Amino acid sequence: MFCEKAVELIRELHQMGDGQLPAFNEDGIRQVLEEMKALYEQNQSDVNEAKTEGKSELIPSIKFRHSCLLRNQRCIAAYLYDRLLRIRALRWEYGSVLPTAIRFHMCAEEMEWFNQYKKSLATYMRSLGGEEGLDITQDMKPPKSLYIQVRCLKDHGEFEIDDGTVILLKKNSQHFLPRWKCEQLIRQGVLEHVIS
């Protein structure tokens, strides 16, 4: 039955809950596009035949193929759009630099889209708050204090804070650091916010 491959694409996305991004199913998309091409060509020839020879009994088949084309188109559009929404969320959760594992799951065009989105976001952030701009990816939760206690969950190497001090982030070490410096690392799971 037509359009089964297209629905399979959607199902694959749906099964990966929680906004995870599966690998880009290039093969699947290609198959759906080939099916669409075949349907379209059959319809073209049928339409010509119906027009020139007046065979209006072809019309139901033409309508059928047309419905399948529309269905395939809708499924592909939903697949691509949903992936873009997930990729957009990655910018807010991971920051500007994505881990390689995730980058492998994106196709070239999606990577390009991600870069453009980063640029738009950066331009926008620079335009806020006067001269220095405003980082709106910070302070996602209401801050209660300037400095926070953090514990290192894994080795992350050296870390420089604003006054020039260099801190060595070794696993299980605890530090008292400025909140705005740590937020990104906490989100990425490198540090852990300790509340006494």
Next chain:
Amino acid sequence: MWWHRCSFVPLRPVYAEFELSLTAMGAKPSGRDVQGQSVCQRRPGSQGTKMEMPLWLAKGLYERKRRVLSVELPKVYREGWRTVFGADPIVVDLHKMGPYYYGLGSQMLHFDSPENPEIANTILQTFIGRFRRTMDSSQNAYNEDTSALVERLDCLERSLFKAGQSGLNSFQLWEKGRSSHLTASSLVINYRKRKMTDLQA
């Protein structure tokens, strides 16, 4: 989840019984054509064929004036069940009666059944009747197993329940003074968990 909401593409192909009738001119895809893999054969189809068809296809082929297709309503939208919903909508197991009761019901109105006003009204009243229970239970079930509460809800009601729970949990976090507690992103945690299971596999 603010990051994704796939546009409503029903995942389970929604099949319903449709009766095919011919126009005066002749050929209609016969049963085999529609299920067929490749070329649509031009064979005079038979009038009055009954077959199952996905909803999107039925919508595409349906034509009000020419009466190419006529629809048999799924039984949950028919008179018998409508009376049940009228009596007491809360007791019905909407998950069993087709998990997309509201969605599919709205789509069925597309086929110009003479019962459309009654169907539409029943769907609306059912939702109104059940909503209060869904809302209350989602706002009062904190940190407990909710499977008994959601098992008889249809998909729309389940997403409402989930939204209610999410609001409740955020509020409780705030009450405990944990709303300023910075945490790792759930996305990051899940990616790491998947990497571990992939490595172990």
